[in-house]
Amino acid sequence: MQNKTNRNLSPTGQTNSRLTSLSTGLSDSIITNWAGNIQFTTDKVYFPDTVAEVQELVQKHDKLKVLGSRHCFNRIADSPDYLLSTKRLNKIISLDTQAHTVTVEGGIKYGELAPYLHEHGYALHNLASLPHISVAGSIITATHGSGVGNGNLAVPVQALEMVLADGSISTFSKEKDGDLFNGLVVNLGAVGVITKVTLALEPAYQMQQVVYENLPLAQFTANFQEIVAAGYSVSLFTDWRHNSFTEVWIKSKINNNHNNSVAPAFFGATAATQPLHPIAGVPAENCTEQLGLPGAWYERLPHFKMGFTPSSGVELQSEYFVASHYAVDAIQAIANLGEQISPYLFVSEIRTIAADNLWLSPCYQQPTVAIHFTWKQDWLAVSKLLPLIEKELAPFQARPHWGKLFTMPAEVIATRYEKLDAFKNLALQLDPTGKFRNEYLNQTIF
Structure with a gap:
């Protein structure tokens, strides 16, 4: 263990704090997540500069939760006691x-x-x-x-x-x-x-990004594997208003510094002639370069540029993961809810993720398709829609994203993760008093 520092660490919101507020524009007394839908239940936030300071803070408190960049949409990082931000541990x-x-x-x-x-x-x-x-x-x-x-x-x-x-x-x-x-x-x-x-x-590698518009849902269901494997990274967007995907974003590696040719059509969709935002009608200036223009991997893999705020953040998000062999049926089940979903939705995104061996990963030992929802910030309406979505996805053993909004009860989640008990035992060994647990973790996992 490193030696403790002798600094007088105190959280924001207390007298003689040497630590600044969480970020520009936030007061010491109100801390929210990025989207603004979660107000944290404490104003006591530490900003350690060193690992030794982290040690001191952990030893000092019986309850403590860690804040990252606050991009989760539920209370996974909330605490009524103390928060520790890793904002300054960024070297x-x-x-x-x-x-x-x-x-x-x-x-x-x-x-x-x-x-x-x-x-x-x-x-x-x-x-x-x-x-x-x-x-x-x-x-x-x-x-x-x-x-x-x-x-x-x-x-x-x-x-x-x-x-x-x-x-x-x-x-x-x-x-x-x-x-x-x-x-x-x-x-x-x-x-x-x-x-x-x-x-x-x-x-390091170079990439290009091409966007296609209006891919028929029938083409997707008939050619699912070919479509999602058409690039290094493929995303499909829809608002579920029509039997089509409004946009398909295909990110491809460039070999030997030669651009890949851009086909004018893709399974019934047509190549966009100008840059697009995933949400129809929103300017694309904050989005990464499209139209097949080459660029570094980190300038193409994200949808949004680092130098810009991707949106106002006034939104809610949910996401569910199903095994790839269920993808077509699961997406059709969501499409059947289109009339109920679309009035409260900005956009949905379909993505694929390879299998892994990480115990609490939604992709644990199964290639996976993620069905993502970016909602308008109307929790009353969304809270009524999520149980309908979860019911439709139940036959496909859907797993919710840990950091987004869902209503799936703990007893159902427990059936979807075969290593959940092993994880709980591991967590109890490393944190026997539950110092890092909160209401979210107690209700969802423990």
Whole structure:
């Protein structure tokens, strides 16, 4: 264990705090998530600068929850007691050119890490639609991008440094800890504070992005595998108002610096002639470059540019995962709810994710299709729609995204994760008093 510092750490909202407010525009007394639909139930937030400070804070408090970039839409990170933000733990520790790995502090955002990696000739295997999210927050909730061959963002994790409930530092690795490590990576913030992460890398690559408009649903159901495998990463968007996908975003690697040809049609859809936003009618200036223009991997894999706010954030999000062999039937079941869903929806997105062995990953040992909903911020209406969606997806053993909105009860979730009991036992070993657990975790997992 590192030695404690002698600094007088105190949270925001208390007298003589040396720590600043969470971010520009937020008061010390009101803390919200990115979307503004969650107001945290405490104003006491710590912003440690060092791992030693994290240790001191963990030892000091009986209850503590960790904040990442606050992009979750439920109360997974909430606490009535104290919050610890990893915002300032955002450094790149080392780049290992022999092992082809990078070690970073957990609070770094992908949009901050990616340019550094590219400059040094490296890349990550995938990115989420937003580059604004933190590495640690993303991996503990199994955040993902798309691509039939691409696992979620937790898959490249090779090692974790964590501050455990007693304030000690432990390092876990894929090589040393075997299947136990698979239980620790997607941990929902229930086992400790992730201070360092080691990620596997691959050589940097160039990509291009092409968008097609109005893909008939009938073509999708008849040619599902070919469509989702048409690029390195494929996303389909719809508002469920018509029997079609309004947009198909295909992100492809460029080989030998030669652009791939852009076909004018794609399974009945037509190539867009101008950049598009996933939501119809919204300007595309914040979106990553389209129209087949080449660019670095980190400038094409996300849907939105790091330098821009992707939207106002005035939205709600839900997402459900089904095994790929259920995809066509599951999507047709949602399409049948189109008239009920569409008035309250901005857009839905369909993505694919490769199977993995991470215990609480929605893609555990199954190639997966994710059905995502970006809702208008009307929780009363959405709260009534989610049970209908979950009922329609029940035959397909759907798993909800841990960081988004759902109404699925704990007893149902327990049937969808065969390693859930093993994870609970692991969490109880590492945090026997439940220091890092909160109401969300107690109700959903414990």
